[in-house]
Amino acid sequence: MMRCVVQGCPGRMEQRRIVHTFMRQGKPILVEDLPAWVCPVCGYTVLDIHVLDELFALDPENETPVGQAPVFRLSVSPA
Numbered sequence: 001m002m003r004c005v006v007q008g009c010p011g012r013m014e015q016r017r018i019v020h021t022f023m024r025q026g027k028p029i030l031v032e033d034l035p036a037w038v039c040p041v042c043g044y045t046v047l048d049i050h051v052l053d054e055l056f057a058l059d060p061e062n063e064t065p066v067g068q069a070p071v072f073r074l075s076v077s078p079a
């Protein structure tokens with residue numbers, strides 16, 4: 001098992017499916033069901049290099065989305 005790389009964290013990375021969001025040309029893109037390694041203690045998340053390659057290769061303009069998600073903005077300020 002892969003240990004968490006965060007200093008002082010005793011967690012061991014687990015294979016999970018996550019939702020990943022990123023911006024492309026100012027628009028939010030959401031990718032669900034993405035395989036990732038997640039530390040259950042601190043939440044540190046790592047993607048395998050082949051997953052990252054697929055993610056970088058994703059062209060939202062030329063691929064058909066599997067769904068649509070509403071986008072919200074909260075009017076809260078940092079504590």
Ligand SMILES: [Zn+2]
Binds near residue numbers: 006010
């Ligand atoms: Zn950790």
